[in-house]
Amino acid sequence: MIIELHLLQSFPVSNLNRDDIGQPKTATFGGQVRGRISSQSLKRAARLLFGRYGLDPSETGVRTKRLVERSATVLRDAHGRDYDEAVGVVSSALLALGFGLDKRRNTLTEYLLFVGNKAVDLLAEYSERDWDRLAADATARAKAAERKKADAGEEKKSKVKPDKHTLEAAARILDASRVVDVALFGRMIADNKDFNVNAASQVAHAISTHAVVNEYDYYTAVDDLQPTDESGADMIGTVDFNSACYYRYANLHLDQLSINLPGDIDLVERAARAWLDAFIDAVPSGKQNSTAALTPPETFLVVVRDAGAWNLANAFLKPVADSDLMAASTRALFEHFGRLRQFYGRGGLRAVVAASVNGDPEGFEPSEIASSRAELVARALAATKP
Known part of the structure; x- marks a missing residue:
């Protein structure tokens, strides 16, 4: 109809x-x-x-490149984490989930993501839960950058195909089954077509x-x-x-x-x-x-x-x-x-x-x-x- x-x-x-x-x-x-x-x-x-x-805010979404900054703020305010360290951890989380970071400013995602308003908190929860592993990855990436070995091509390579556990986490963060504007206007994610919405x-x-x-x-x-x-x-x-x-x-x-x-x-x-x-x-x-x-x-x-x-x-x-x-x-x-x-x-x-x-x-x-x-x-x- x-x-x-x-x-x-x-x-x-x-x-x-x-x-x-x-x-x-x-x-x-x-x-x-x-x-x-x-x-x-x-x-x-x-x-x-x-x-x-x-419509309640929880039933609508946002288009943003600033998931890293917002989730790092949640980790600082709700979990007492150092903000700068949290930025690195959340960045590693997004890379692990299969998403790239902006080449010029790595606190931004590579492109606008259309997600529910709950995505910020869910990404922060994922980062907190896997903090040690993600923090080690963030440290390794920072050292590589200091040695001037981290160029745009290497950043692309750090986007690996997520394993089953990580895919489940990504599915929770990107879930749009109750996000009205994503349902209405659709979503296209080039890195993972499983999360596309018609x-x-x-x-x-x-x-x-x-x-x-x-x-x-x-x-x-x-x-x-x-x-x-x-x-x-x-x-x-x-x-x-x-x-x-x-x-x-x-x-x-x-x-x-x-x-x-x-x-x-x-x-x-x-x-x-x-x-x-x-x-x-x-x-x-x-x-x-x-x-x-x-x-x-x-x-x-x-x-x-x-x-x-x-x-x-x-x-x-x-x-x-x-x-x-x-x-x-x-x-x-x-x-x-x-x-x-x-x-x-x-x-x-x-x-x-x-x-x-x-x-x-x-x-x-x-x-x-x-x-x-x-x-x-x-x-x-x-x-x-x-």
């Missing part, structure tokens, strides 16, 4: 997700340049809201329904303590921005979510609710302090189906050109969905729920229209029940 969420959301002057030179991200679609917000930034914005919608949710890059041209704001700032006999700005610069109405799409495969969170129906249901609510509210934080582009979605379409999925971006393959972009985009979205539903039929559709801040959606039966966000969410989730 699949829940699909389609949103139209208009942002005024903003730079929510910028590229390598600081400009709002764009994409060419339908032969025209569109504003774009990456799926990665939308997923992060949603993840940060899960606590607001009923994502239950797919998230599209948001694109503007119309053509955009990035603009820039020329600003100046004056020193408040500037002498009265002096004039002129003490800082001059530019900030890039655009204004756009975006189409956003995401889906959730409930069967895969149940596989990723095995044996806990309550957690699966709470995860689905948190996913739906969080994605409605998800807004990236880029340049928000200087733009306050905190506008909510105005057009909603939720589809619950047994199989298949429809991204409705082709509703905007021809860019919308209208003085009222939200109204015109809403018409284009709903009409495109109606044409697809008429052509492909209604087979497999469990529920369709549409809503609009600006009035009743056109082209839908009265039973398919929700008058509020709360009703939209409740009816969508009710449709997922057996």
